[in-house]
Amino acid sequence: MNPILAIVFVPLLAAIVAGLGNRALGNTVAKSITTIGLFTSCALSWPIFLSFLSGHSFLWGAGEPTVTPVLSWVHSGTLSFDWALRVDTLTAIMLVVITTVSALVHLYSWGYMSDDPDQPRFFAYLSLFTFAMLMLVTADNLVQMFFGWEGVGLASYLLIGFWFKKPSAKAAAIKAFVVNRVGDLGFMLGIFGTYLVFQTVSIPEILAAAPALKGAATIGFLGARFDTMTVLCLLLFVGAMGKSAQLGLHTWLPDAMEGPTPVSALIHAATMVTAGVFMVCRLSPMFEAAPAALTFVTFIGAATCFFAATVGTTQWDIKRVIAYSTCSQLGYMFFAAGVGAYGAAMFHLFTHAFFKALLFLGAGSVIHAMHHEQDMRYYGGLRKHIPWTFWGMMAGTLAITGVGILDVFGFAGFYSKDSILEAAYASGSEMGRTAFYLGVFAALLTSFYSWRLMFLTFWGKPRWIESEHIQHAVHGEHEHSDDETSHDHGHDAHAHAHDDHGHHAHGDGTGGYHPHESPWSMRTPLVVLSVGAVLAGFVFQPAFINTESFWQGAIAYNEHLIHAMHGLPLGVKLSATVVMLTGFAIAWFAYIKDTSIPAKFTEQFRLVYLFLYNKWYFDELYNFLFVRPAFWLGRKFWLWGDVGIIDRFGPNGAAWVVEKGAVVAKRIQSGYLYSYALVMLLGLVAAISWMMAR
Secondary structure (H helix, E strand, O other), X not given: OOHHHHHHHHHHHHHHHHHHHHHHHOXXXXXXXXXXXXXXXHHHHHHHHHHHHHOOOEOOEOOOOEEEEEXXXXXXXXXXXXXXXXXXXXXXXXXXXXXXXXXXXXXXXXXXXXXXXXXXXXXXXXXXXHHXXXXXXXXXXXXXXXXXXXXXXXXXXXXXXXXXXXXHHHHHHHHHHHHHHHHHHHHHHHHHHHHHHHOOOEHHHHHHHHHHHOOOOEEEEOOEEEEHHHHHHHHHHHHHHHHOOXXXXXXXXXXXXXXXXXXXXXXXXXXXXXXXXXHHHXXXXXHHOXXXXXXXXXXXXXXXXXXXXXXXXXXXXXXXXHHHXXXXXXXXXXXXXXXXXXHHHHHHHHHHHHHHHHHHHHHHHHHHHOOOOOEHHHOOOOOOOOHHHHHHHHHHHHHHOOOEEOOOEEOHHXXXXXXXXXXXXXXXXXXXXXXXXXXXXXXXXXXXXXXXXXXXXXXOOOOHHHOHHHHHHXXXXXXXXXXXXXXXXXXXXXXXXXXXXXXXXXXXXXXXXXXXXXXXXHHHHHHHHHHHHHHHHHXXXXXXXXXXXXXXXXXXXXXXXXXXXXXXXXXXXXXXXHHHHHHHHHHHHHHHHOOOHHHHHHHHOHHHHHHHHOHHHHHHHHHHHHHHHHHHHHHHHHHHHHHHHHHHHOHHHHHHHHHHHHHHHHHHOOOOHHHHHHHHXXXXXHHHHHHHHO
């Protein structure tokens, strides 16, 4: 079998078997099938990536772009395309990101979801999501890409709302689905317009023809005429904004933390949210032909980066801090693409997958140890109790904050984030410079909120005794709560106080609670991802940023920008390191040196704090502008249309006629033979009379 066929379809097969077999197979068999399937896909993906990295064939990796036909699909007039799997450098990068993180998340879920009664369903959803994402990144045409695009939307809805008895999880799943449909409308219009202009949906054919249309044609849209490539790229980018949670269509991402933590690591760190970045980079020759669209991409990316970083500084839920961090890092990727540094955007996507998945899974390990408590105000002093988790999250924090020493050595984010900032400055454009300054300030905030998370969680005095949730769980006052909305496991959170969770009453002055480390199924992914967070930037930076031969035409390679990045002032190169240290210092003073500082700041700048804590009031604004009017219209149409018309004249009205007719018919159905004979005779007389009348 062709390796790429196995990589893509083995997760689908595993999802079908585990999903249909469900409880008939049992938890262990279902988990084993899906986990083995993902590790198989992962093992097959890495040789393909390494072959592109080395420039030579490696095992089954050819080291050059290939297209594998799957089946004939649509052939209607000028619209003609087949189902085929395209593998080039861009695809190879996404293959290792998706399969590696997904395989580790499957393994991690063995421990994290061990108490959940619906494990087969959960693991089937994970594998289904992975298949859809793999279909997206191997697409050879826009329709196939849209199939994967919608597939990950469906799977994310199922995973976010996995605990469907939990009201907040149901609401979050619906919100994610609806907001993404807004973006997907733009994506669909972009695909329709692209076919209208190019008369094909084949990605290679579109990219080959796109440069010739730069500023050479206009298209009618909304009653006016605009530059063709600008309109197409902006419409396509609207889809990316929804899927990658960019400013304006970002509101679904933080709420999606209502899903299980492994879902957060898989969907909202390394895979689904990066689909928009992948799409922009895949179609980069189109965007290069639309400078105005690139300027808009740069603006949205920089604004998102800044916005999400400000909000992340005030959140108390450990997963929401990391969620807003994800939103901010996606902004970096987009403004990198906006200034033409597609290699830097994909490099940050690659490194971000390791350290952000590490941080999410580390947070899950903390939540697991703390009886599913997610409020960091009830943590403290955990580094001695859960050392594996502590060092894993330390590696992730060093990576995301960009710790490094010039070009000597640095953690993953040091290389990728610095490359983006340098590219933005080197672009020379006004919007590029604006993105640079916003990105530098966001890097300062990133350092602050990342170290704030670490200090609140792992340093200071234990504050567990202050958490009623933990104390109730420890003392057996409740096992789980259906209406609990602030704890990760919702209605399926079994707050056991036994050995399997490692919670014992030791009388140690912390309310009888002593957190223990997670099982090895959860620790092993932390170790593997820590290696990526430490070494991914140092090892792969030369290929992603400086080597055109590595990309082999998979992206638009801006050689002029790469040369400009090498001649930047020292101050620009050091800016990220300076703000990283500044953010660390502020967090240390506020949460270690003098813990009264946050309360004083909050009191003195109350309005600023509330503005940031309430996420710039985007949810309240959207609720006022869209949600409440939609519900009002829905109720009006229901009263007028359903009750006033349909119930009166439609099916319900017809039902009334049938009901009344049945009363009459019931009287005829007496059960007496002579009654039926009379009816038959009357019918016969009527028939004869009608015939004679003719």
